[in-house]
Amino acid sequence: MTSTRKRDGEAGAAVAGAAGFLRDPAVIARVLEKRVLPFVDRPGRYIGGEINAALPGPRPEVRVLLSYPDLYEVGMSNHGLRILAETVRSTGFAGAERAFAFREDMAAAAAREGVPLYSLESLTPAADFDLWGFSLQAELTYTNIPAMLEAAGLAPAAASRVWPGAPLLVGGGVGAYNPEPLSRFFDLFVIGDGEEPLAEILEFYRVRRSRPGADKEGFLAELAAAVPGVYVPSLYRETRDGEGNFAGLRPLRPGVPAFVPKRVLKDLGKSRVARPPVPLVDVVHNRAVVEIMRGCARGCRFCQAGWAGRPVREKAPEAAAAEALEQTEATGCDEVSLLSLSSGDYRRIDGLLELLSPLLAERGVGISLPSLNAASISETIFRQLRRVRRSGITLAPEAGSVRMRKAINKDLAPEVLDGVVRQAKEQGWRLLKLYFMIGLPGERDEDVEAVAAVVDRLSRWGGDLNVTVSNFVPKAQTPFQWAPMNSPAELARKQALLRSRISSRRVKLKFRDPRMSFVEGLLAVGGRDAGRLLEEAYRRRCLFADWREHFDPAAWEEAAEASGLEPERFLFSPRDPDRPLPWAHIGGGVPGEVLLREYRRAEEASR
Amino acid sequence: MRLRLIYSREGLIRFTSHRDTLRIFFRAFSRSRVPVCFSGGFNPHPRVEFCPPLSLGMEGRAEEMDLRLESPVDPAVAVEAINLYLPQGLRAVSGRLLAEGCPKLGKELEGGIYLLFPEGPAAPEPGAVERFLGAERAPYVRKKPDGDKTIDARRGVARVELAGGNDDIRMEMEILFAGGPRPVEVLSLLTGIPPGELAGVRIVRTGFRRKPAAAVAAPAKEEGYEETDID
Numbered sequence: 001m002t003s004t005r006k007r008d009g010e011a012g013a014a015v016a017g018a019a020g021f022l023r024d025p026a027v028i029a030r031v032l033e034k035r036v037l038p039f040v041d042r043p044g045r046y047i048g049g050e051i052n053a054a055l056p057g058p059r060p061e062v063r064v065l066l067s068y069p070d071l072y073e074v075g076m077s078n079h080g081l082r083i084l085a086e087t088v089r090s091t092g093f094a095g096a097e098r099a100f101a102f103r104e105d106m107a108a109a110a111a112r113e114g115v116p117l118y119s120l121e122s123l124t125p126a127a128d129f130d131l132w133g134f135s136l137q138a139e140l141t142y143t144n145i146p147a148m149l150e151a152a153g154l155a156p157a158a159a160s161r162v163w164p165g166a167p168l169l170v171g172g173g174v175g176a177y178n179p180e181p182l183s184r185f186f187d188l189f190v191i192g193d194g195e196e197p198l199a200e201i202l203e204f205y206r207v208r209r210s211r212p213g214a215d216k217e218g219f220l221a222e223l224a225a226a227v228p229g230v231y232v233p234s235l236y237r238e239t240r241d242g243e244g245n246f247a248g249l250r251p252l253r254p255g256v257p258a259f260v261p262k263r264v265l266k267d268l269g270k271s272r273v274a275r276p277p278v279p280l281v282d283v284v285h286n287r288a289v290v291e292i293m294r295g296c297a298r299g300c301r302f303c304q305a306g307w308a309g310r311p312v313r314e315k316a317p318e319a320a321a322a323e324a325l326e327q328t329e330a331t332g333c334d335e336v337s338l339l340s341l342s343s344g345d346y347r348r349i350d351g352l353l354e355l356l357s358p359l360l361a362e363r364g365v366g367i368s369l370p371s372l373n374a375a376s377i378s379e380t381i382f383r384q385l386r387r388v389r390r391s392g393i394t395l396a397p398e399a400g401s402v403r404m405r406k407a408i409n410k411d412l413a414p415e416v417l418d419g420v421v422r423q424a425k426e427q428g429w430r431l432l433k434l435y436f437m438i439g440l441p442g443e444r445d446e447d448v449e450a451v452a453a454v455v456d457r458l459s460r461w462g463g464d465l466n467v468t469v470s471n472f473v474p475k476a477q478t479p480f481q482w483a484p485m486n487s488p489a490e491l492a493r494k495q496a497l498l499r500s501r502i503s504s505r506r507v508k509l510k511f512r513d514p515r516m517s518f519v520e521g522l523l524a525v526g527g528r529d530a531g532r533l534l535e536e537a538y539r540r541r542c543l544f545a546d547w548r549e550h551f552d553p554a555a556w557e558e559a560a561e562a563s564g565l566e567p568e569r570f571l572f573s574p575r576d577p578d579r580p581l582p583w584a585h586i587g588g589g590v591p592g593e594v595l596l597r598e599y600r601r602a603e604e605a606s607r
Numbered sequence: 608m609r610l611r612l613i614y615s616r617e618g619l620i621r622f623t624s625h626r627d628t629l630r631i632f633f634r635a636f637s638r639s640r641v642p643v644c645f646s647g648g649f650n651p652h653p654r655v656e657f658c659p660p661l662s663l664g665m666e667g668r669a670e671e672m673d674l675r676l677e678s679p680v681d682p683a684v685a686v687e688a689i690n691l692y693l694p695q696g697l698r699a700v701s702g703r704l705l706a707e708g709c710p711k712l713g714k715e716l717e718g719g720i721y722l723l724f725p726e727g728p729a730a731p732e733p734g735a736v737e738r739f740l741g742a743e744r745a746p747y748v749r750k751k752p753d754g755d756k757t758i759d760a761r762r763g764v765a766r767v768e769l770a771g772g773n774d775d776i777r778m779e780m781e782i783l784f785a786g787g788p789r790p791v792e793v794l795s796l797l798t799g800i801p802p803g804e805l806a807g808v809r810i811v812r813t814g815f816r817r818k819p820a821a822a823v824a825a826p827a828k829e830e831g832y833e834e835t836d837i838d
Binding site: 029032033034035037038039042043044046047048049050051053278280281282332334364 | 693
């Protein structure tokens with residue numbers, strides 16, 4: 001490293017102390033151009049400079065870095081980050097920038113040349129921000145978090161990072177409903193809708209950070225007391241009962257809440273995105289996105305987003321339409337996605353489509369509805385969706401048998417499903433995508449065979465059929481948080497069974513690797529000790545685990561072994577409703593007794 | 608009617624691929640409301656002809672593209688409008704309307720003019736350049752995942768000149784598109800350094816070699832028009 005710098009003769013003075021990383025954005029830019037980007041794969045993901053990428057004003061008072069723990073292509077499709085970026089900027093005193101994970105080749109090239117993980121807006125080192133927020137959406141992305149910290153020259157363990165100095169690490173999103181596996185890395189979590197608490201945290205930070213003598217723990221304790229929905233893991237200790245069983249987490253200091261209920265944004269109209277950055281490289285979803293509804297009242301018992309996202313809140317159609325027009329105007333995207341968990345349940349969906357789709361059509365912009373419940377697809381939805389561009393139609397029956405459909409509380413009758421498919425055919429759709437889940441609590445082989453029967457029946461619908469079969473993973477704050485998960489071997493057996501029962505050759509069948517689901521399960525319902533798994537996996541470079549081609553089953557197995565977790569005890573067997581769950585101190589909005597009642601109903605239905 | 612647009616690509620955005628650059632331009636055309644013709648069909652795309660693409664990482668000072676227009680525009684206004692919607696580093700420099708019958712870019716442009724800034728060991732000795740130019744053939748092994756291929760790197764190289772000295776060496780090359788090597792391959796041959804290690808050398812395409820007007824056939828009308836499709 002030293003020799004390359006000497007050759008350059010410009011960087012020496014700009015090197016930060018112990019970590020040995022460059023700090024000056026101008027120097028980082030030169031080194032990136034000459035010695036890093038020419039040597040890595042798809043460098044366009046590391047350069048920023050997109051249209052609408054807002055440079056922070058002259059020295060904002062609080063600098064916030066927002067991250068998704070995966071590559072640019074994935075993170076740029078995350079709508080939550082766009083909302084939070086606008087939330088930060090609307091304070092008037094704080095600036096929001098973005099950083100995503102380095103792929104291994106970039107991490108190596110950057111480390112060799114002393115380039116730290118940096119923000120895409122201004123090439124500022126991540127370590128120089130005040131707050132660093134992570135969107136937690138998928139357990140298999142978690143090992144990328146310590147990797148990003150390391151790439152930034154920061155210690156992965158929160159306890160080892162000194163403040164003031166290092167940024168405070170903030171986690172939010174559905175992953176925060178069971179934050180414990182991540183608790184060793186993060187300084188704080190925000191539970192629930194992030195818009196309001198983030199603004200409050202920024203205000204608190206601005207006012208309080210310069211108070212002399214503030215230490216990290218004291219500062220975080222004050223923050224936890226002042227801003228509802230803030231959970232500071234270092235201020236809680238695990239307690240055990242007489243038999244040594246986990247008995248919940250208790251606060252270590254007075255004033256720190258024993259129970260942290262989630263925050264709820266009452267008025268969805270307050271959450272809007274006007275000018276999102278337009279990716280320079282092709283990303284997973286490159287389109288304008290307007291969130292029209294948050295929460296879902298359907299109550300599918302496995303669905304974390306649905307239960308933890310309650311109550312249902314709708315954005316007024318006029319506001320949603322205005323936002324859609326503003327975004328397409330500001331981005332030039334040719335597709336607007338109307339985001340919600342079940343767009344057909346938005347009460348004024350017909351009205352919204354009738355208002356919006358002619359306006360967009362004259363600009364050559366199409367509309368997509370990402371999640372449609374088959375029971376709620378109307379004539380209008382069909383008609384409007386095919387106005388400009390017609391992608392495939394996606395339906396998620398999830399289960400095949402009546403028994404299982406009742407157990408998961410998603411009882412999509414075959415007549416309804418067939419009706420929608422018939423309509424899709426009549427309206428000229430050519431591609432049908434179906435989603436199913438196996439490994440559900442109480443499932444028998446006949447239920448798996450029932451999935452095959454549905455697929456076989458629909459394979460003759462008249463177009464292409466893609467079927468994705470995922471594996472049930474229990475999630476916190478849902479009725480199935482007590483339900484056991486199938487072992488990888490059992491899931492593999494059921495997948496083989498399902499495959500053998502589908503006779504049609506016209507079906508494209510896709511399964512989720514059971515070993516990936518297994519890791520997801522360990523982290524979804526594990527407690528603080530599941531953090532060891534992340535450390536062991538990170539040490540074995542198990543990164544980008546959400547990418548099938550990057551998932552290394554042998555290394556993960558080794559890591560699981562080394563972490564000493566006992567999946568037979570807490571994952572493959574039911575969790576005892578009489579004992580506190582690892583996330584008992586976190587409030588997902590729906591009271592435990594309601595969730596338990598739903599769980600019992602599921603048990604009855606699957607009997 | 609066609610609008611010939613001259614544009615530059617500099618700074619970090621040169622690390623985006625040709626496909627990505629196309630997408631960025633197409634979006635800018637649509638947002639600036641420049642009346643570009645669209646192809647018909649299921650997935651309409653603008654009818655645009657580009658000069659041979661810049662390699663990833665290469666700068667371009669005067670790249671060219673022809674847009675087929677639905678109605679005439681004031682080129683200066685169009686350039687200004689497009690610039691409003693281009694990201695940092697990409698810039699429309701100028702534009703002019705082409706007379707009917709003006710040859711297509713693919714027929715007119717015969718080669719690229721490149722400026723290289725090799726530093727330290729990446730700078731070739733003047734003797735090496737003379738030997739290269741004096742040779743009739745210069746075999747070069749192009750390494751590919753599906754097997755190596757030996758090409759004649761002398762073929763298609765019209766000019767190589769060294770300028771400057773000491774810490775500021777510049778090299779200018781003119782290379783024909785048809786059958787010619789890539790600039791970095793010539794540099795690799797001159798220095799003995801594998802092209803992968805020369806990726807950090809700054810290379811700018813400053814312009815093009817054009818065929819003499821008489822040698823260029825007028826384009827066939829609509830049907831002969833080549834389009835660039837990114838999807």
